[in-house]
Amino acid sequence: MERLKHSGRTDNGVLSVLLVESFFRPRNEQLLEMLAWPVVWLMNPARAGTLSLGPGQIQLRHWREAESWASLMPSVAKIRKLLSWEATFDVAERLLAGTSTTQQRAAVYRGEARSYHVSCLRYVESWLRTLEL
Secondary structure: OHHHHHOOOOOHHHHHHHHHHHHHOOHHHHHHHHHHHHHHHHHOHHHHOOOEEOOOOEEHHHHHHHHOOOOOOOOHHHHHHHHOHHHHHHHHHHHOOOOOOHHHHHHHHHOOOOHHHHHHHHHHHHHHHHOOO
């Protein structure tokens, strides 16, 4: 998180979403999902776009749009990008553009604003405000 802040990625709304998402999807599960991506892509390329991958659990269709990928065919370069907190922040920030409340961010990011998710985001946003990074 310090690295993100020092690179100018300081939006606490975006940071809170990424921290909550990464908490609920530990790194070992994220890596297993990365391994599943090629299998899903081979069996049903259209379905691959709905896979949520990386620390921010962002759907591949959003990565494709943000990074101008020609296809969702897995590659080492794409996996590196998906695992990058900086790239993840940038794509999440783009997705959350125009949101100003926790409720809006939850609705845009998760598809709906469930009360538990909103309360987690509010807690992390509050915690981030107390840090001096």
